[in-house]
Amino acid sequence: MKTLLLNPFKKYTEKQLILIGIVFTVLGSLSAYWFNARYDGVLDLHFATNVAIETPFIENAVNIVLLSFTLYMLGIYINKKTRIADVLSTVLLARLPFYLLTLINISSKISNIERKVITSNPYDIRFAPSEIVYLLVLSILILVFIVWHIALLYNGFKVAANLKTTNQKILFAVTILITEIISKILFYTIL
Amino acid sequence: MIEPKLPSTCPSCSEPLRVSQLSCPECQTQVSGNYPLPALLRLSKEEQDFIIQFFLSSGSLKKMAQQMGNSYPTVRNKLDDLIEKVKQLIPDEE
Numbered sequence: 216m217k218t219l220l221l222n223p224f225k226k227y228t229e230k231q232l233i234l235i236g237i238v239f240t241v242l243g244s245l246s247a248y249w250f251n252a253r254y255d256g257v258l259d260l261h262f263a264t265n266v267a268i269e270t271p272f273i274e275n276a277v278n279i280v281l282l283s284f285t286l287y288m289l290g291i292y293i294n295k296k297t298r299i300a301d302v303l304s305t306v307l308l309a310r311l312p313f314y315l316l317t318l319i320n321i322s323s324k325i326s327n328i329e330r331k332v333i334t335s336n337p338y339d340i341r342f343a344p345s346e347i348v349y350l351l352v353l354s355i356l357i358l359v360f361i362v363w364h365i366a367l368l369y370n371g372f373k374v375a376a377n378l379k380t381t382n383q384k385i386l387f388a389v390t391i392l393i394t395e396i397i398s399k400i401l402f403y404t405i406l
Numbered sequence: 407m408i409e410p411k412l413p414s415t416c417p418s419c420s421e422p423l424r425v426s427q428l429s430c431p432e433c434q435t436q437v438s439g440n441y442p443l444p445a446l447l448r449l450s451k452e453e454q455d456f457i458i459q460f461f462l463s464s465g466s467l468k469k470m471a472q473q474m475g476n477s478y479p480t481v482r483n484k485l486d487d488l489i490e491k492v493k494q495l496i497p498d499e500e
Contacts, residue, residue: 224477
């Protein structure tokens with residue numbers, strides 16, 4: 216079970232992983248449409264209002280292509296035998312925690328709280344006790360899911376590129392941060 | 407009956423062991439000397455099994471991955487690590 220949740224890349228073939236990854240991506244995109252979520256960055260999930268059906272599909276496509284490209288370039292630099300299929304399957308599957316997190320906006324609860332925060336004077340914001348408990352539980356849940364996302368990304372890339380040294384691990388972290396910046400620039404200036 | 411494992415490193419100081427005596431089970435002839443263990447025999451049992459498996463599957467990592475129930479890159483990484491290890495063992499023989 217632990218392998219399945221944290222490191223499926225060790226056991227399953229790239230064909231199986233890519234197929235499951237594509238199914239997750241389609242479901243995750245539909246889920247974002249239903250629960251008004253935006254994937255506006257490789258490490259981002261935000262809630263909005265009236266998200267068009269094509270938006271999550273385009274955002275997912277950009278995030279997956281961009282992160283697969285930068286990680287593949289890093290993979291080739293670290294180990295010439297790195298295959299694009301292994302990097303792609305890693306990126307596809309690592310996004311599962313984001314897709315599951317869209318469910319927290321059932322009944323637009325998060326969107327409503329966000330609207331309340333944005334439209335109110337910061338000194339006058341009043342949360343109902345149920346909202347505070349909800350936000351507290353969510354914060355913990357989001358943290359767990361972000362760790363899960365990073366763990367999937369790291370474990371998959373470790374298998375794909377035979378990551379070993381500390382320098383390589385630092386390069387992996389730097390590449391993800393640079394890709395996040397590039398994706399933000401892409402989403403808010405070009406797309 | 408458990409087949410005894412050939413030790414490749416000294417249990418006391420972990421240095422590589424050398425062969426000092428060989429004997430014929432038929433006529434009991436004994437040969438004494440000081441021979442280094444070949445590089446492949448200095449690998450662990452698991453590593454030796456991996457190499458035999460690689461040889462028996464005609465060097466097909468895909469076939470090996472299927473047999474071992476692992477993904478292709480996992481098996482390829484294991485082979486790459488093993489190649490590095492054997493490369494480090496070979497200069498010791500010269």
